[in-house]
Amino acid sequence: MALMKRQSRNLTWIRIKRNWGLYLLMVPAIIIFICFTYLPMYGVIIAFKNFKPAQGIWGSSWAGLKYFERYFSSYMFSNTIRNTLVISIYTIAVTFPLPIFLALMCNQMYARRFKKFFQVSTYLPHFISTVVMCGMIILFLSPSSGVIPKLCSMVGIRTGDLMGNANAFSSIYVWTEAWQHVGWDSIMYIAALSAVDPQLYEAAVVDGANKWQKMRYIDIPMLIPTAVTLFILRSGSVMSVGFEKVYLLQNDLNIASSEIISTYVYKMGLQSNQYSYSAAIGLFNNVVNFVLLLTVNQIARRMGDTSLF
Amino acid sequence: MTMAQKTNRNRVRRLRSDFVFDCVMYALAVLLVIVALYPMYFIVIASISDPNLVARGDILLLPKGITLAGYRHLFSMSNLWTGYGNTILYTLVGTMIMLGVNIPVAYVLSRKDLVGRRLFTLFFIFPMFFGGGLIPTFIILNNWFHMLDTFWVMVLPFSVIAYYIIVARTFFNTSLPQELWDAAQIDGCGNLRYFFTIVLPLSKAIIAVIALWAAVGHWNSYFNAMIYLRSPERYPLQLVMRNILINNEMAAAAMTGSAAAEVNRQANLIKYGAIVVSSLPIMTMYPFVQKYFNQGVMIGALKG
Known part of the structure; x- marks a missing residue:
């Protein structure tokens, strides 16, 4: 028994040695990942x-849960x-079904x-870029010269200063967000639909199905697994709204509904230098996101056979 | 009524409902195309039209009172062109680094005979779901590596991207048969030589996909530059664009001697032009390379 164990360990060792080149290929990525991704995970103790x-990360004094309580x-x-939740759930409600x-x-x-x-025009x-997108939004919505308030006033709607x-x-x-990404997000579903066996459609036609029925009884069921997987991924990030766009669209007048967690972290940390609080x-x-992802994944696994891991 | 008549009538009814379906769908599709393209078209015509007409809402379909003043001013803005140059440099170097670190890892993780494959996969995937966050990353980069305001901070720290690895790994899993490696091994070919002389030439499609994704990502990003750069001469295009478009740097500094509203209109003209100038390379390139982008998404959609 002990002999067998030693033998198998030897075998593993031989397999590692034989494939040394493979490990070598991973070295740059591993170094970069440890330095710039895993070290910050250690750095999280500043929270x-x-x-x-x-005093450095380790040298600073412990604060316990003070900053969380604050x-x-x-x-x-x-x-x-x-x-964060309003923007995130609203985004999912709109941008999740539209690509389908x-x-x-x-x-x-x-x-x-x-x-x-x-396809080309909806993907475009x-x-x-986010910066240009936000620039466009601000230009288009400007109450004095924007094209959207002008178009609205033509049909008799007063918009006021939307930003x-x-x-x-x-x-x-x-x-x-929907305007920008719905076309692109549909690619995944188009790919899933292109995998449908044409015989299914032929059979449906023989049975007298019209286009609507083919869509209802063939296409939509085909998309459900893809949709569930993407939905799990999305709901895992319900508490993380992208910083970039919200930050650029923020101004003093709309701050009451545009201050989200990530912009607040940025302002507290890098503008007011309250590192620990912001961390x-x-x-x-991050913890809430992680827990959410695991929970949703569990639920999906219970309900059907689609899950991420 | 005979059976034949009945099926015939059903068929007619079906064709009629299909016709209605098609009409509704194509009408909707045309509407969506207009919604998708019109804002971009508007930017282009507004950038060459008389800003006063734009502000009055007279420019909707065709440019009027054509002027190139906006572009003339843009060409004289040296910070915009410095930004352009910086972005090209960051994009080129950054994309090379991304290819260099992600593609080999993806290949290695696709190898079933790798000891510790699950562990390494976890190592690369885990940060997709959990991370240190902005502040700890900033502190590590700043206090430990002293990379604040350097060229390298723009291309190196965030170059390992788990999503690229997953997509490329899926490609290798499905397109490189095990027999190929077996045969190469019998002929005495080692892992490194196999990777560089056989795997890479066979994987041009996935390399193109990752390269394009990485290039677009670098071209369009402003966040890292905003956080980690300090000196304006290192600013990439998007950060310069932010100052022009969002922080309204133009309106304050632009043409002198006119009323605030007039300054604002001139600044808008420059903004429209700046949007065109900064987005042109990607927008014109995209239709030609779109098949690679789509391919990539589809490879990613397959489950590894």
């Missing part, structure tokens, strides 16, 4: 310390969490050239 740059009891706690809809449409197009044109906005309206912020964020908020956010 439990009174971090002072001069965040939980501050008025920004409910504020940032509410704004678009893919179903695309799958029904038989004019090949138009289909191609349709995806490649606009300065805290109530409009989440809608502006979500619908521009604590970030850590809290």
